[in-house]
Amino acid sequence: MLPNIRIVLVQTFHPGNIGAAARAMKTMGLTDLVLVNPLQFPDAEASRLAAGAEDLLESARVVGSLGEAVTDCVQVVGASARLRSLPLPHYDEPDGMARDLVEHAAADPVALVFGRERSGLTNDEIRLCSHQVSIPATPEYGILNLSQAVQVLAYEVFKAWRQRPGSGYLPQRPEEERAPSREQLGHFHDHLTRVMRESGFLTQPHARTEAQLQALFARAQPSRKELSLLRGLLASLEQHLPERQG
Amino acid sequence: MLPNIRIVLVQTFHPGNIGAAARAMKTMGLTDLVLVNPLQFPDAEASRLAAGAEDLLESARVVGSLGEAVTDCVQVVGASARLRSLPLPHYDEPDGMARDLVEHAAADPVALVFGRERSGLTNDEIRLCSHQVSIPATPEYGILNLSQAVQVLAYEVFKAWRQRPGSGYLPQRPEEERAPSREQLGHFHDHLTRVMRESGFLTQPHARTEAQLQALFARAQPSRKELSLLRGLLASLEQHLPERQG
Numbered sequence: 001m002l003p004n005i006r007i008v009l010v011q012t013f014h015p016g017n018i019g020a021a022a023r024a025m026k027t028m029g030l031t032d033l034v035l036v037n038p039l040q041f042p043d044a045e046a047s048r049l050a051a052g053a054e055d056l057l058e059s060a061r062v063v064g065s066l067g068e069a070v071t072d073c074v075q076v077v078g079a080s081a082r083l084r085s086l087p088l089p090h091y092d093e094p095d096g097m098a099r100d101l102v103e104h105a106a107a108d109p110v111a112l113v114f115g116r117e118r119s120g121l122t123n124d125e126i127r128l129c130s131h132q133v134s135i136p137a138t139p140e141y142g143i144l145n146l147s148q149a150v151q152v153l154a155y156e157v158f159k160a161w162r163q164r165p166g167s168g169y170l171p172q173r174p175e176e177e178r179a180p181s182r183e184q185l186g187h188f189h190d191h192l193t194r195v196m197r198e199s200g201f202l203t204q205p206h207a208r209t210e211a212q213l214q215a216l217f218a219r220a221q222p223s224r225k226e227l228s229l230l231r232g233l234l235a236s237l238e239q240h241l242p243e244r245q246g
Numbered sequence: 247m248l249p250n251i252r253i254v255l256v257q258t259f260h261p262g263n264i265g266a267a268a269r270a271m272k273t274m275g276l277t278d279l280v281l282v283n284p285l286q287f288p289d290a291e292a293s294r295l296a297a298g299a300e301d302l303l304e305s306a307r308v309v310g311s312l313g314e315a316v317t318d319c320v321q322v323v324g325a326s327a328r329l330r331s332l333p334l335p336h337y338d339e340p341d342g343m344a345r346d347l348v349e350h351a352a353a354d355p356v357a358l359v360f361g362r363e364r365s366g367l368t369n370d371e372i373r374l375c376s377h378q379v380s381i382p383a384t385p386e387y388g389i390l391n392l393s394q395a396v397q398v399l400a401y402e403v404f405k406a407w408r409q410r411p412g413s414g415y416l417p418q419r420p421e422e423e424r425a426p427s428r429e430q431l432g433h434f435h436d437h438l439t440r441v442m443r444e445s446g447f448l449t450q451p452h453a454r455t456e457a458q459l460q461a462l463f464a465r466a467q468p469s470r471k472e473l474s475l476l477r478g479l480l481a482s483l484e485q486h487l488p489e490r491q492g
Contacts, residue, residue: 024394029384052387089467092417135401136408136417138275141298148270148397151390155381155398162382171338171382221335 002161004105006032007150008069008113010121015040017117019049019057020147026053028151028158033060034069034111049147066113066125074108075101078121078129079153081143088126091133094153098160100131112153117146177223188227189214191234198241248407250351252278253396254315254359256367261286263363265295265303266393272299274397274404279306280315280357295393312359312371320354321347324367324375325399327389334372337379340399344406346377358399363392423469434473435460437480444487 007025012018018041022033033056035041041062050057063069070076077097078088091097104110113129115121126132135144135152144152162169180188193210196202202209222230253271258264264287268279279302281287287308296303309315316322323343324334337343350356359375361367372378381390381398390398408415426434439456442448448455468476 020391020394023391026387027383027390027394029386049391051391052389090423134417136405136415137273138404140275141272143298144273144397145266145269145295145297148266148273148394151394151397152401155401158384159382169382171380177336 002029002105002158003032004107004109005030005101005157006034006069006073006109006111007154008034008036008066008111009038009146009150010036010066010113010125011116012038012041012146013117014146015043015046016049017146018043019046019051019053021114021150022046022050022053022056022060024147024151025154026056028154029161030154030157031056031059033057035060035062036066036069037064038062066121066128070111070113070128072109073111075104075110075131076113076129077101077111077131077133078113078115078126079149080115080120080126080132080134081137081149088129088132091131092136094133094135094156095160097131097133098153098156101157102160102164112157114146114150177225180222180224180227184224184227185217188217188231191231195234195238195241198238248275248351248404249278250353250355251276251347251403252280252315252319252355252357253400254280254282254312254357255284255392255396256282256312256359256371257362258284258287258392259363260392261289261292262295263392264289265292265297265299267360267396268292268296268299268302268306270393270397271400272302274400275407276400276403277302277305279303281306281308282312282315283310284308312367312374316357316359316374318355319357321350321356321377322359322375323347323357323377323379324359324361324372325395326361326366326372326378326380327383327395334375334378337377338382340379340381340402341406343377343379344399344402347403348406348410358396358403360392360396423471426468426470426473430470430473431463434463434477437477441480441484441487444484 007021007030009018009021012035015038018035018038025031025033042057046057047054077091091100101110101112113121113125115125121129133153135149137144161167189210192213193202196209253267253276255264255267258281261284264281264284271277271279288303292303293300307315323337347356347358359367359371361371367375379399381395383390407413435456438459439448442455
């Protein structure tokens with residue numbers, strides 16, 4: 001699905017922005033970059049700012065017109081900082097745009113188009129788009145750098161993709177940081193209750209105290225690793241306690 | 247609320263990243279920038295990349311330690327590309343982090359902390375944070391440029407802020423692009439029905455045809471401007487039609 005999502009940069013002026021845009025794409029799993037009449041490409045500054053994403057620059061296609069870049073696409077979204085001047089359907093929220101784009105990309109190529117740094121897209125270019133999107137920003141200073149705009153929209157596209165059922169995306173999290181099962185939590189609370197009784201802190205069954213402590217640990221959301229740390233501490237304290245009758 | 251949200255950059259190596267981060271902040275309504283031991287600041291490259299956000303660089307505070315930068319904050323979120331090595335509460339999703347941060351910022355200062363370009367935050371610095379956040383990215387190449395990470399998290403913070411009830415934020419949209427009222431739509435459909443009858447296309451009341459056309463225009467979601475264009479067209483056609491009895 002992500003291979004069907006193309007980023008198109010129209011007549012980019014600063015080569016560094018092409019490199020930074022390539023890096024932004026790659027972090028979000030996008031690889032299809034098309035450049036329409038870039039001022040200067042390939043370029044050393046572009047490669048420097050691509051950092052680990054030089055492969056995207058190497059495989060980028062350079063074409064002579066926006067029409068050529070998007071001819072096979074079923075949805076073409078123009079990113080614009082300006083108030084839309086043409087009555088294209090407009091997304092006020094990038095996340096809504098990203099969900100639609102990912103939906104279409106399941107079957108067909110789609111494109112996100114970014115205009116020139118200073119002047120954006122021409123009216124003729126906007127007519128080649130099916131939709132427009134703006135990144136909501138403060139009215140006082142609403143103009144994002146080109147590669148920053150690519151990063152934000154690519155981030156939303158990747159989010160829309162990974163949140164689809166069946167994407168298979170999992171946050172990277174080590175086993176020990178997983179949340180404990182109800183059974184593991186139950187063993188911990190049993191152990192805690194035993195230690196409280198053995199220490200003489202609880203002289204008789206006292207459901208309210210136990211419930212308060214359960215609520216506290218529920219709020220703290222201990223990981224498996226932390227729970228095993230706490231159980232180790234309880235076991236160590238227990239060695240110094242006389243056995244009491246519950 | 248937004249003035250209470252501080253961005254802290256720890257020992258930034260490339261001055262250009264400081265400038266690009268300032269611009270990213272400003273587009274999202276954030277103004278409080280604190281620099282912990284920047285390698286070089288002030289700097290011409292930082293100012294160049296700040297573009298319209300030089301005022302943030304001028305008002306930035308430079309301090310000697312992260313502790314000093316966050317001492318008055320009630321929530322301190324460290325941004326990290328790496329798997330968390332310390333058991334701080336961790337946000338897997340920037341939007342959840344942003345909602346909590348904005349919530350706290352209603353009353354007190356909070357901070358988002360970004361580490362060094364290559365090595366991030368030290369363990370001692372992570373201990374000064376109350377939480378960590380990661381930007382979900384592709385496992386193959388998950389490392390965003392520093393200013394890109396600032397842009398994504400600032401974007402989520404601004405989104406969380408403007409989506410709160412009472413933020414007063416409205417997408418910038420000209421009056422003519424507002425959706426028409428039910429009354430305006432009703433007048434349009436009455437007009438359309440009249441023209442269909444006068445033209446002889448409908449010879450008797452025919453609710454099904456009218457309902458189909460209403461459904462079509464509902465899907466097209468015409469703006470006020472487009473609706474008035476359509477009504478102008480109907481009026482122009484009407485002049486050529488004989489009056490019929492409905």
